[in-house]
Amino acid sequence: MLNKEYEVIIIGGSYAGLSAAMALGRSLRNVLVIDAGSPCNQQTPHSHNFLTQDGETPANIYKKAFDQVRQYKTIDFLEDFATEASKTDTGFTVRTKNNQTFSTKKLIISSGIKDQMPDIDGFSSSWGISVIHCPYCHGYEFRNEATGIFANGEEAMHYVKLLSQLTNKLSIFTNGPALFTEEQKVVFNQKGIAVIETPIKKINHQNGYLNSVQLADGQEHKLKALYARLPFKQHSAIPEQLGCTFSKNGFVEVSPMQETSVEGVFACGDNSNPMRSVANAVYTGNFAGASVNSKLAEESFNRVK
Numbered sequence: 001m002l003n004k005e006y007e008v009i010i011i012g013g014s015y016a017g018l019s020a021a022m023a024l025g026r027s028l029r030n031v032l033v034i035d036a037g038s039p040c041n042q043q044t045p046h047s048h049n050f051l052t053q054d055g056e057t058p059a060n061i062y063k064k065a066f067d068q069v070r071q072y073k074t075i076d077f078l079e080d081f082a083t084e085a086s087k088t089d090t091g092f093t094v095r096t097k098n099n100q101t102f103s104t105k106k107l108i109i110s111s112g113i114k115d116q117m118p119d120i121d122g123f124s125s126s127w128g129i130s131v132i133h134c135p136y137c138h139g140y141e142f143r144n145e146a147t148g149i150f151a152n153g154e155e156a157m158h159y160v161k162l163l164s165q166l167t168n169k170l171s172i173f174t175n176g177p178a179l180f181t182e183e184q185k186v187v188f189n190q191k192g193i194a195v196i197e198t199p200i201k202k203i204n205h206q207n208g209y210l211n212s213v214q215l216a217d218g219q220e221h222k223l224k225a226l227y228a229r230l231p232f233k234q235h236s237a238i239p240e241q242l243g244c245t246f247s248k249n250g251f252v253e254v255s256p257m258q259e260t261s262v263e264g265v266f267a268c269g270d271n272s273n274p275m276r277s278v279a280n281a282v283y284t285g286n287f288a289g290a291s292v293n294s295k296l297a298e299e300s301f302n303r304v305k
């Protein structure tokens with residue numbers, strides 16, 4: 001049976017949210033973690049670049065984290081989607097899809113982001129498997145392989161610099177007119193990097209593992225991996241509802257203490273940070289938990305004065 005009032009409600013209980021919960025549970029705070037169970041990396045077969053869990057499945061990392069956090073008895077868990085939050089005199093009210101309402105003194109929003117897939121046949125089925133966003137997460141597994149970059153301009157150039165360390169078989173798919181400087185074109189020529197402007201029509205793959213990309217003019221390019229940084233939307237509308245400010249790139253803006261522009265509302269993980277990784281989600285979550293605990297402690301002492 002859940003309480004109706006908590007000291008902290010955490011919206012989003014994946015890596016960032018569980019990490020915040022652990023810090024708060026270890027401080028004996030009454031916490032409710034509301035999670036809808038759809039982390040952004042769920043399709044990726046193996047997660048990399050997080051110490052002690054390198055190569056583990058995302059689900060196993062989550063399960064181990066959840067099993068550890070649930071040992072702290074002041075933490076409750078709810079499988080649901082938080083639809084609304086509003087400010088009250090004492091904190092916030094949170095409502096969920098299943099019509100539950102809770103009140104809390106502080107809010108931590110660790111709701112992640114949702115990648116917006118392009119309308120290319122086979123793209124979303126290969127996302128996180130061989131169509132990937134991060135060289136640190138998956139680049140090593142595709143080292144020395146024929147690799148495409150689905151990007152244009154400065155973003156493509158950034159990928160070229162990082163990926164040249166992993167393979168010399170690079171090509172760029174700009175999906176329309178290329179936006180490169182003369183200097184960049186010289187670099188591509190020197191490194192033998194083809195720039196292909198014809199849009200990609202289809203990703204040919206087997207269970208998400210790329211064989212080739214097929215272009216709108218029928219040409220096929222054999223590839224093992226394709227890098228893409230996709231546009232995204234916030235997974236939750238709650239930061240916007242509460243009036244949090246956002247960066248021009250769409251991240252929730254936070255202070256060095258992980259607090260948003262709305263007092264008492266904290267954010268952590270992918271929703272507020274472009275350095276997208278499990279390690280970073282765990283770090284910012286842990287820090288948000290400690291910040292909230294410290295704030296609650298300060299406030300209880302202020303009341304005594």
Ligand SMILES: Cc1cc2nc3c(=O)[nH]c(=O)nc-3n(C[C@H](O)[C@H](O)[C@H](O)COP(=O)(O)OP(=O)(O)OC[C@H]3O[C@@H](n4cnc5c(N)ncnc54)[C@H](O)[C@@H]3O)c2cc1C
Pocket residue numbers: 011012013014015016017034035036037038039040041042043044046047048049050080081082083110111112113115127128129137138235236237268269270271275276277278279281
């Ligand atoms: C395809 C892919 C592969 C990746 N591979 C790696 C890798 O190999 N190594 C690595 O370090 N990083 C990897 N990453 C990055 C890493 O997965 C993310 O940085 C990390 O998952 C972010 O954690 P998070 O807790 O902020 O968000 P998420 O893990 O996305 O979790 C957000 C959670 O919040 C829940 N939620 C959202 N809104 C609500 C709401 N309103 N109410 C209730 N619940 C809500 C969601 O259901 C979800 O469970 C990968 C990312 C992608 C997309």
